[in-house]
Amino acid sequence: xxxxxxxxxxxxxxxxxxxxxxxxxxxxxxPYLFWYVQYPNRGLQFLLKYITGDNLVKGSYGxxxxxxxxxxxxxxxxxxxxxxxxxxxxxAVSPWGGYNKLIFGAGTRLAVHP
Amino acid sequence: GAGVSQSPSNKxxxxxxxxxxxxxxxxxxxxxxxxRQSLGQGxxxxxxFQGNSAPDKSGLPSDRxxxxxxxxxxxxxxxxxxxxxDSAVYLCAxxxxxxGKAKNIQYFGAGTRLSVL
Numbered sequence: 001x002x003x004x005x006x007x008x009x010x011x012x013x014x015x016x017x018x019x020x021x022x023x024x025x026x027x028x029x030x031p032y033l034f035w036y037v038q039y040p041n042r043g044l045q046f047l048l049k050y051i052t053g054d055n056l057v058k059g060s061y062g063x064x065x066x067x068x069x070x071x072x073x074x075x076x077x078x079x080x081x082x083x084x085x086x087x088x089x090x091x092a093v094s095p096w097g098g099y100n101k102l103i104f105g106a107g108t109r110l111a112v113h114p
Numbered sequence: 115g116a117g118v119s120q121s122p123s124n125k126x127x128x129x130x131x132x133x134x135x136x137x138x139x140x141x142x143x144x145x146x147x148x149x150r151q152s153l154g155q156g157x158x159x160x161x162x163f164q165g166n167s168a169p170d171k172s173g174l175p176s177d178r179x180x181x182x183x184x185x186x187x188x189x190x191x192x193x194x195x196x197x198x199x200d201s202a203v204y205l206c207a208x209x210x211x212x213x214g215k216a217k218n219i220q221y222f223g224a225g226t227r228l229s230v231l
Contacts, residue, residue: 032218034219036222041224042224043118043205043222043223043224043225044205044207044222045222046219046220046221049219090157092157094218100162100170101147101159101162101170101173102147102149102159102220103159104149104156104157105156106156107156107157
């Protein structure tokens with residue numbers, strides 16, 4: 001079965017420190033991988049995607065993610081966290097070449113403290 | 115419009131009533147998706163429309179749920195005889211579906227928060 005796991009319900013980081021939000025996936029074939037962010041009472045905003053090519057993907061707001069095929073992981077990272085990064089982050093996979101529904105992880109709440 | 119628009123933003127209804135939720139996708143987007151976000155179930159896929167193809171209804175939880183997309187644009191999600199477990203945020207997304215190695219990014223609306231009393 002296709003699935004996405006975000007093992008941490010919450011991640012706490014001090015402002016200015018690097019942050020990592022973890023994601024692992026289980027799909028057949030080559031996955032299309034996505035990160036979305038959700039602010040309170042807002043829809044999901046696209047951050048970045050991996051389709052093919054370079055394993056390090058850069059996205060919006062200084063975020064990046066590293067695709068690791070052998071570990072089936074797609075962790076979200078940022079070198080220096082901001083308080084304004086505090087939000088709910090979702091990892092998602094589209095096993096069908098990006099042409100169909102997204103399968104989401106449960107979400108990780110990121111709290112950045114001043 | 116500039117983004118995906120959903121209405122109403124909030125809907126309170128009584129158990130057993132029917133509700134209709136509307137989604138207006140980004141102009142020119144050929145694919146439209148409905149998802150449900152609830153505390154217990156996270157983000158779940160409901161239904162997917164792509165052009166004139168038959169929709170993928172595999173995520174609809176029961177036959178009380180249905181959706182249509184008129185003229186390849188606006189979509190309506192209908193829930194009949196609502197139950198308390200239908201309370202959730204219903205999110206709509208749209209994308210431009212192109213062939214080959216398409217960069218299929220789904221853009222989401224702000225959602226409709228449905229509360230069934």
